[in-house]
Amino acid sequence: MRVAVAVFPGSNCDVDAYRAMSAVLGQKVDYLWHRETNLSGFDCVILPGGFSYGDYLRPGAIARFSPLMASIVRFAREGGLVIGICNGFQLLTEAGLLPGALLRNRDLMFICDTVCVRVERAGTAFTSRCEAGQVLRLPIAHGDGNYSVDAATLAVMEQKDQILLRYCSADGVVDDKHNPNGSCANIAGIVNERGNVVGMMPHPERAAESLLGGTDGLAILGSLVDYCTQRNHESCAC
């Protein structure tokens, strides 16, 4: 599996994503500078966390105009796998690849913590290692993670099973008490209709080694590896 980690000026979780995918999961990973446009040969693009362009204007609002992002939009339309984490999720909504927007956290403060999320939909390319209802403990670190979407769109998303992760208690109860940032319907992560573009505020790449406190992030990142490995194997067999 070949993975591209996008690097915009101000990205800072690019190293975290790189390390999780290469050192921990043993995949071939390349950094792609924001001026690059060639995505051929990659199975998956990771849009990492950080503060692309200093979050000027709005998080992700400037990065969406970069040459690399134009290629990523094409890549996604052709069925390529794209995962946006934190700032990457914000960028995906700005670029129109995912619905909704990420507003300032409900209490207006940056939050760094470890939270529980419930897997709402298993079996996608990003959750094939998970079971529906499974609770993952994942780190969050953001100031703008308050997911917002209009009611009509949300209803469509629910109907099409596009909610991937919701904030919850340790035993999987989804309620306001366990909603760290005020997100609409406790949404922590979503997937597009086609199932190849995912955005999430929690950081699976920061939960990939037991030395650092947990490996639940591998349920997501490992799913990607499984999916691509199997897909590449099938296409070889043809």
Added chain:
Amino acid sequence: MNPVRAERVGLTATEYERVCELLGREPGDVELALFGVMWSEHCSYKSSRPLLRLFPTSGPGVLQGPGENAGIVDIGDGLAVVMKVESHNHPSAVEPYQGAATGSGGIIRDIFTMGARPIAMLDSLRFGDLSDARQRALFRDVVKGIGDYDNCMGIPTVAGEVGFDPSYAGNCLVNAMCVGIIRHEDIKRGTAAGVGNAVMLIGSTTGRDGMGGASFASVDLTAASQERKSAVQVGDPFMEKLLLEACLELFQTDAVVGIQDLGAAGLASASCETAARGGVGIDLDVALVPRREDGMVPAEVMISESQERMLVIVRQGHEDEVRCIFDKWGLNAAVIGHVTGDGMLTVRQEGEVVAQVPAKALAEQAPLRHPQAERPTWQDDIMRLDETELPAGSDWTTVLKDVLRMPAVASKEWVYRQYDSVVRTNTVVGPGSDAAVLRVDGTTRGIALTIDGVGSMSLLDPATGAAMAVAEAARNLVCSGARPLALTDCLNFGNPERPDVFWQFTQAVTGMSDACRVLGIPVISGNVSFYNETGTSAILPTPVVGMVGVLDDPSRACRQGFVTPGDSIVLLGDLTDELGGSVYVCMVAGRTAGHPPVLDLERERLVQSVCLDGISRGIIRSAHDVGEGGLAVTLAESCIAGEIGARVSLPEGLRMDVLLFGEAPSRIVVTTAPDGLNALLEAARNTGIPTMLLGTVGGPGLTLEAGGRTIVQALVADLADAWRGMLPGVMNR
């Protein structure tokens, strides 16, 4: 002689005379402005330098001691830690958000200037009483300023401490520490060399922000200071992130001869200090400096403290290579001058010389001051405390919860939740423990980091307080299983021209030096912040110590939380009858009072060695030092962190408040599996330190007994609520 000219730039008449002597003539306006900032206390250390020579600054692992942008200590495997702590108190008191943000920005630049990748931030903060809305606003804005800057930089903020005392109300303390990692062969220094080499200014543009910030930091804060917001710099962490990555990329080339960041006194200080260190001169033209404002005069360009800029001495012919890298990152890189052999700092405006002074005169020849030091007459009064007048107390469970709610003791989660403490995925133990632990790429080792300041005890006895800061920092590292290697210090004091303040300073430096010698920990960098006062009241003398230690295996880092039911709880160290200077006294008497506890440095060293040895042998399962709040708080925190209770028996004979809340140093509460107990006690006996078997881990509550009587009984969850709920309760109301 011209006293008016001298005063305008903050120099005394004597200092002005010295300038004339060094130049052999009266200085021109630009020259005088340069002397004004470079000879300020902030830049020249003219009052503190003679005393700072008392610090032990060398040792087998020290690769760079004080005098550079940051200190460097070897951690093995060809790697080294680069670190420094610096104050940004005055700017933060006037404009807390930007003051704190640029405090981070400045100290981060000090680290990557040395060639290192910054890997961790720490902070030590002091504010007035949180019942005052203005103090809450300052606290909130400072924390946000630090968080916004560090988070955007992608450098984890892994540890810190916050204290509160009315004396900080008009002059909060914001000390920021940055830690970097470097390979020995990659170390860069702020030295100019090679006549004809290019002098380039890289990074952000230059404007009128932060004009004369160094001089501003060298006087007391007054009401008029609130009007001096132009002396506060404005930070842009995005620009600094680009500058960081561009510089680290630049260091991969052969282009760099020397590099220095632009901090206090801006271009003036960066140019004369690099020239002075290299024994060369620099000839530069301010017209070549990229500006963000029109109409700046040469003196303004030279002393502007606009952020996110660096001065680089570039090997002749490599200028385009530098431009190319900075172009990739969208940053300026302008040749503004060249290195000369005449030892002069020559400043031109479109070719015409507007200042020409010996670089060494600016950087190194500020006349030293020898302020008078005198023990204040009130010192005996504040040390007087009649303990029999303290409330006798009977409901110690309630008192313990009250102490857990004291701002000095309560959980600081409200603060560190706003800091990204795990970015770069190296954080093994994050904020909220005795020390942070990080793994280090390229080695199997880890490092432990802590920052500790001592205010109350320093007021009562500055020498003991400063030594306690060193001892506590080392003890915190040891509790995580790390061997202390080196420290960086930030000495926050009032106006040194006052004999009582300078006495405190003298005592503190002496006490700190003694502690460093006995514990074998060199000082590799540091900062002095004077003039921390408003009106007639100085802050508590507040020495702050940042320290690094090394662990052979970070996966075996020790934590403060109790681990396993049935483990034995052991106190390494003694029960003493000392209550002076404690948080408890402050809580019930409403003031800092009493004799501070005795610090026996040799005892301290032995307690630490037994603890470290026990952790490395795998005998000790948890370790937490007895600090603010005393033994009862230590036990409560270990219960809270481990989410498990404990049953503890204490001996009779001592006053209950002293036993529970006295803050005698050199004490660590450890736990051990029952089969490790004898080995631990034997090791302590062989070393000659006292120990006491306190009790056993287990159950849902903390129970303390003395002489068969139950003194404290509380559910861990209730203790946790008191401890965790305090800051959010106050700050979110």
